[in-house]
Amino acid sequence: MIVLLDVQNVHKSYPTEEGDLAVLRGVSLALDEGQSLALTGESGSGKSTLLHLSAGLDRPTSGQVVLDGRDLTSLDDRGRASLRRGSVGLVFQQFNLIPSLTVAQNLAFHARLADRHDKDWTGLLADRLGLSGHLARYPEHLSGGQQQRVAIGRTLAARPRLVLADEPTGNLDEDSGDAVLDLMLDLVAEAGAALLMVTHSRRLAARLDGQLTLEHGRIA
Amino acid sequence: MSVRAALVAFLLLVNSAHGQGFADLGRDAEGFAVPVPGTAFDFPRDHGAHPEYRIEWWYLTATLTGADGRDYGLQWTLFRSALRPESGEGWDTPQIWMGHAGLTTSDAHFVAERLSRGGIGQAGVTIDPFAAWIDDWRMESQVEEGADALSDLTLTARSQDFAYDLTLTATGPIVPQGDNGYSVKSDSGQASYYYSQPFYEVAGVLDLPGGPIDVTGQAWLDREWSSQPLDADQTGWDWFSLHFDDGAKLMGFGLREADGDVYTSATWIEPDGTPTPYGDGALELTPLATEEVAGREVPVEWRLELPDRGIDIETRPLNPQSWMDTLFPYWEGPIRFSGSHEGRGYLEMTGYQ
Amino acid sequence: MIRAALSALLSHWWRHKVQLAALMIGLALATGLWTGVQAINQEARSSYDAAASVLGQDQLDRLLRADGALIAPQAFVDLRRAGWLVSPVVEDEVRIGGVRLRVLGIDPLTAPPAAAAVDLTGDGDLAAFIGDDRLVFVSPETAGRLPSDPLTVRLSDDLPPGVAIADISTAWSLLEMEGFSHLLVWPEQPYGVPPLEDAAPDLVRIAADGANDVGRLTGSFHLNLTAFGLLSFVVGLFIVHAAVGLAFEQRRPMFRTLRALGLPARHLVGLLGGEMLILAFMGGALGIVVGYFVAAILLPDVAATLRGLYGAEVSGTLRLDPGWILAGFAIALVGTAVASAQSLWRLARLPVLAPAQPRAWSMATSRSLALQAGLGSALLLVAGVLAVFGHGLLSGFAVLATLLLGAALLLPAVLMALLRLGASFARTPLAEWVWADTRQQVPGLSLALMALLLALAASIGVGTMVSSFRLTFTDWLDQRLASELYVTASTEEEAERLRSFLQPLAHAVLPIRSVEARVAGAPAEIYGIVDHATYRDHWPLLQGRDDTWDRIAASDGALINEQLHRRAGLSIGDVVTLPNGWSETVVGVYSDYGNPTGQVIVGLDALADRYPDLARLRHAVRIAPEDAPALADRIRDEFGFTMRVINQDEVKRLSLDVFERTFLVTGALTVLTLGVAAFAILTSLLTLAAMRLPQLAPVWALGLTRRRLAWIELARAVLLALLTWLVAVPLGLLLAWLLLAIVNVEAFGWRLPLFVFPLDWLALALWAMLAAALAAAWPAWRLARIPPARLLQVFAHER
Known part of the structure; x- marks a missing residue:
């Protein structure tokens, strides 16, 4: 197995008016291709920060994040953006769809941004996600579960090697959350992508290949 | 310059477009008078203007020698051109006057030009006393009662870069050209009234950028008026006025035709003033050498043959670049000639494109 | 990548058409008024140049009689016969079939080449010019106005409007006079001509006037117009700034998503810059069309003014000129750049993980309000110093600019103080809430209110100047x-x-x-x-x-x-x-x-x-x-x-007529500026409407009907307009004083007493309140009809 994501002894602190606040204090983890890993912990334990660092959205204060063989800490904004575009898919708690684009446009958006839009694959995803009847609508007309499915479809349409999901069902009720999660896990497995998912639900975490728990910025 | 084309049209190249056909005996279609053969000159009346004719000129050229020993040439011309065959007073008179002054040295050629309308006093010709003028350029008679008005003249002209002031005294009579003053210009009958005073002795002062120079020499005055001087297919002319060293004079011209033929005419004038006119073909003109002048090829050296008088001469210009850069541009400058005879003269060439 | 990202950015405008319209209208108004004024100025200037060069007056000296009488024809002939190269001109005005014509009689035979006013090279042209005693050359525009009957008209494109070129004799018969207004002197004269004092003792020689008298005389008038154009432009920019700022704030989540999905920051800024460029071009094009119509509508009055005030002939029809079209695009680009620079700058420095919610972008902190007020006071100080120590027209306008800008920057602080004062009189909880809530709205509306302030002050200032001038002028005429x-x-x-x-x-x-x-x-x-x-x-x-x-x-x-x-x-x-x-x-x-x-x-x-x-x-x-x-x-x-x-x-x-026309244009521009300010209020209110729901929802929940809330919103806008007007009155008076005491003195050389016209101000207050009410009407109407569910969402989405 090839290591896709390798996080080594990462520290992250934010400056505040009362001095630096350490959020991560020496976290290491490794994720192989095709593997799925749940990241759990209390609010403020540093789950989201670790996810953001893994996506190259932010830089660690110290330590290394190697994604697909490239050291994110040594890349500039442009390089990290390119890696994100090409290799990473992000699913947020807030869905973060583009409100002025239709469902179909949102689905294709990341793939088009990465210059690898595959109409058939996107169509298939739309079918699987139950969105075929809503393609011409705007996100604001969809329910939360439907919006999150669009976000998942958008991510997978770009065929990322690593999917990073931050509480993807946090804004959904339990039933639709479970349905969305099932779909996501199936599709991620089908696409052969690795998955790192932040969740505070142990029930959900148990459904992934492995799980890590963060406590006060360290792996418990 | 805005008036150029218009002036060319009605000043010197007035031809078939205007004067086609005779509407009446002695009148053309627009009411202008046309020359009739066998008309005697009436002096001093004919020294003055003839507003019923379309065009007219008082044309004086002088070949001079300066106190510095160098050759000079000068020209003073007053043209009259009529829009309609009327004279009259005031600013709506249909008569237009044009003055040309030229002064030639071996290395420079000065030109000036003036325009005026008739009827307001800015330009014109009076008969008694005789005076022809435009602005402050003047040709004025200085004679006592009785003598011909043109036999004693003063002549002045002035421009931004030169001026001259001469006195002219005629040593011979006025000479009619052609058939007693009726000068035929083409096979189809175009003609003008034409007389000359070729016998002037000249003295005076030239004002040049280098300073004033006293000069002496000879001068020739041509008087001509007409309403249709050229035929439609005539493209220009080469005109000679020659002072022979022995006191004889020769006027000769060739009118070039579009097909390459040349219509020539000449008058041989004895030192006593007796003229002998020669019709087409008697005088032969052959260009010998051309020079580029103002962007065109102009024949500045000529061979003249008048076998009847045993004349076979070649002419050379004092300054090949004697170009009159006026509204209607032409070549006009002093020449010397040698061969069977020697002497000095003036050459005018028009119509070279 | 670029296409996908750009289409996502642009899709925002497609979904927010009103915002796009506000931006376009703002840009078009700003560009249009500016371009229109420039077009008018340029048309006038080219007319002056044409008039100045028609007979080479800009290059040739002239001879004329010191007493202004006509020069006798014989004097011209005498000069020519003395050797002087001069050419006669007769010039006067005549009415032909009700059309005022400035007839220039010339002599084509003696005219210097620099004075070749018309082309006579065609076959027979010269003969006709001299021979036909009814032949005149005029511009095609003038020809269109002239009756054909008494004249033979020929066209010449180069001639300025209202000018006819004719032969001397033709001009004499048209003008019913005989003599010359002046003689043109050739630049080079012959060898040794006699001195002018001997040749023509009663003529004086006037040097060629390269500087063009009319241009100099009318310079101040055009500067006035330009200042107005600039004012409109600035007011228009307020709208653009508001629309652009709103669009950026609303798209912050989108920007974050784009960045998260892998669009580099520099690309994002570049694309947004490109987007602004596209919008600027569209707005600029629209603005040029607006400008063309503004200019075309105002030009006849401007032309009449210039003719009456300075005797300067200006073409009454507008020509499309690439110069001001390009300038129009340039100003649209510059304006958009200025209006969006701040937003782009902030975006470029925005971290990917910054909060994505629309921050209360317009809710300036008390610190920035103080900073703004400080800057405003500093500008007022500069204005004061310039007013005392400055010289010249430009300095006068600099005083105006710093005064207006400084006052505008101070406005929010002043309004806040006034509202606090008002709140101290509130007796009911609702009134207290209204006062407090109004105060909270001031920062969001401040740009629009500044625009209103400038428009009101300009209106009061210019109105006072014009009325003072009229009063003084009428008295003076009588004396x-x-x-x-x-x-x-x-x-x-x-x-x-x-x-x-x-x-x-x-x-x-x-x-x-x-x-x-x-x-x-x-x-x-x-x-x-x-x-x-x-x-x-x-x-x-x-x-x-x-x-x-x-x-x-x-x-x-x-x-x-x-x-x-x-x-x-x-x-x-x-x-x-x-x-x-x-x-x-x-x-x-x-x-x-x-x-x-x-x-x-x-x-x-x-x-x-x-x-x-x-x-x-x-x-x-x-x-x-x-x-x-x-x-x-x-x-x-x-x-x-x-x-x-x-x-x-x-x-x-005649004089009063001229006077009225002079200020007609200024009046028209004042009204336009007021309109632009009203529009700025409208766009700001629309912008605020969505953001204010969280503030309104609790009040609604506590028992106020939507209708009542809408009325309060309307009243609030009117109140703010009224307060702005209160500030505008002293500012406008100061402006009037500056115009009368500094600008007029520098521009025209006379100083006028200041008269005040309080009734005009009251009328203006009504106009301002009406404008604010109209601007607030639509947002209020929408509020009155908002589905309760939208208000409930506020509680559901509490963040």
Whole structure:
């Protein structure tokens, strides 16, 4: 197995008016291709920060994040953006769809941004996600579960090697959350992508290949 | 310059477009008078203007020698051109006057030009006393009662870069050209009234950028008026006025035709003033050498043959670049000639494109 | 990548069409008013240049008679025969079929090449020009207005409007005169021509005027227009800034998503820059169309103004010119860049993980409010310093600019203070809430309110100036035009006959004689007058002495007009230097509105001594006012058309007409600016409407109907407009004072007293409140009809 994501002894602190606040204090983890890993912990334990660092959205204060063989800490904004575009898919708690684009446009958006839009694959995803009847609508007309499915479809349409999901069902009720999660896990497995998912639900975490728990910025 | 084309049209190249056909005996279609053969000159009346004719000129050229020993040439011309065959007073008179002054040295050629309308006093010709003028350029008679008005003249002209002031005294009579003053210009009958005073002795002062120079020499005055001087297919002319060293004079011209033929005419004038006119073909003109002048090829050296008088001469210009850069541009400058005879003269060439 | 990202960015505008419309309208108005003013200026300037060069006046010296009389034709011939290369010109105005035509008679045979006004190279053109005594050349525009009947009209594209070129003899018959206005002097003269004093003793030589008199005279007028254009542009930019800022704030989540999905920050900024470029081009194109129509509509009035005020002919039709079209695009781009620079700058520095919610972008902190107020006060200080120590027209306008900008920046702080004051009178909880909530809205509306402030202040300032001017001008006309009739003869003989004709009929016949001369280095006129009660009782003296009129009567001293007084710094007791070593002591200063040049008045005898050949053609006639028309008719009957008789009433009517037209354009621009400000309020309110739901929802939940809330919103907008107006009144008065005391003095050379017109201000307050009510009506109407579910969402989505 090839290591896709390798996080080594990462520290992250934010400056505040009362001095630096350490959020991560020496976290290491490794994720192989095709593997799925749940990241759990209390609010403020540093789950989201670790996810953001893994996506190259932010830089660690110290330590290394190697994604697909490239050291994110040594890349500039442009390089990290390119890696994100090409290799990473992000699913947020807030869905973060583009409100002025239709469902179909949102689905294709990341793939088009990465210059690898595959109409058939996107169509298939739309079918699987139950969105075929809503393609011409705007996100604001969809329910939360439907919006999150669009976000998942958008991510997978770009065929990322690593999917990073931050509480993807946090804004959904339990039933639709479970349905969305099932779909996501199936599709991620089908696409052969690795998955790192932040969740505070142990029930959900148990459904992934492995799980890590963060406590006060360290792996418990 | 805005008036150029218009002036060319009605000043010197007035031809078939205007004067086609005779509407009446002695009148053309627009009411202008046309020359009739066998008309005697009436002096001093004919020294003055003839507003019923379309065009007219008082044309004086002088070949001079300066106190510095160098050759000079000068020209003073007053043209009259009529829009309609009327004279009259005031600013709506249909008569237009044009003055040309030229002064030639071996290395420079000065030109000036003036325009005026008739009827307001800015330009014109009076008969008694005789005076022809435009602005402050003047040709004025200085004679006592009785003598011909043109036999004693003063002549002045002035421009931004030169001026001259001469006195002219005629040593011979006025000479009619052609058939007693009726000068035929083409096979189809175009003609003008034409007389000359070729016998002037000249003295005076030239004002040049280098300073004033006293000069002496000879001068020739041509008087001509007409309403249709050229035929439609005539493209220009080469005109000679020659002072022979022995006191004889020769006027000769060739009118070039579009097909390459040349219509020539000449008058041989004895030192006593007796003229002998020669019709087409008697005088032969052959260009010998051309020079580029103002962007065109102009024949500045000529061979003249008048076998009847045993004349076979070649002419050379004092300054090949004697170009009159006026509204209607032409070549006009002093020449010397040698061969069977020697002497000095003036050459005018028009119509070279 | 680029295409996908750009289409996502642009899709925002597609979904927010009102916002796009606001941006487009803002840009179009800003660009349009500016471009329109520029187009007018350029059209005028090219007309001046054409007029100045039509006969080469800009390159050729001229000869004319010092007394302004016509030059006799013989004098021209004499000069030519003396060797001088000169060419005659006769010039005057004539009405042909009701069309005013400036006829220029020339002599094509002697005209210098620089004065070749028309092309006569065509076959027979010259013959026709000289021979056809009804042939005139005019511009196609002028030809369109001319009746064909008495004239043979030929077209020449190069001619300025209202000018006809004809042969001398044609011009004489059209103008019914015989003589020359002036002679053009060839730049090079022949060898040794006699001195001009010998050749033509009564002619003076005037140097070629490369600077173009009309351009100089009208410069201040165009600067005025430009300042107005700039004001409109700035007000338009407020709208653009608001729309752009809103669009950026609303798209912050989108920007974050784009970044998260892998769009590099630099690309994002670049794309947004490109988007602004596209929008600027669209807005600019729209603005140029607007500008064209603004200019086309205003140009005839501007042309009339310039003709009346300065005698400058300006084409009444607008030509499309690549110059101002390009300038229009440029200004649209610059404007968009200025309006979006701040947003782009913030975005470029925005971390990917910054909060994605629309921050209350407009909710400036109290610190930034204080900063803004500080900056405003500093600008006011600069304005004060400039007003005291500055010189020149540009400095005058700089004072205006800093004053207006400083006041605008101070406005939010002032409004806050006023609202706090208002809140202290609140007695009910609802009233307290309204006052507090209004205060909270001030930062969001501040840009729009600043625009309103500028528009109101400009309206008050300009209105006050115009009304003050009108009042002063009317009084002055009554004083200055004391005589009932003004009669001008065309020859000395006629004038002599006129005087004996009038002797038994009029109470007095006062000769008026004048020469043109250079005084204190600038063109001026010197008038000679006789001693008469007409002057003693009526002349509008600004400064005088007890013996002023005695001194003038004794030909010992001179009166000068206010323009000369200010420009040359001459006052009573100073010595004014006149031509040919003549000098006089200043014994008085009089006001001379509407005249751009300097003027000197001396005793008639003093003038006659210096200029013995002066023509005595002009006369002022005193008679009982009711008898004046009859006398005018008698003079016309007796002397025919060559005698010019002008009735005092006609002059006054004409002058006031000119005056009204002068400020018509300014009035139109003021109204337009007010409209733009109202639009700015509308867009700001629309922007705030969505953001204010969280503030309104709790009040609604506590029992206020939506209808009631909508009314409160409307009232709030009107209240803010009213408060802004309160600030605008003193600002506008200050503006008026600056215009009258600084700008007018620099531009025209006269200073006017300030009169206030409070009723006009009240009317303006009503207009401002109406504008605010109209602007707030739609947002309020939407609020009144908002589905309760939307309000409930506020609680559901509580963040």
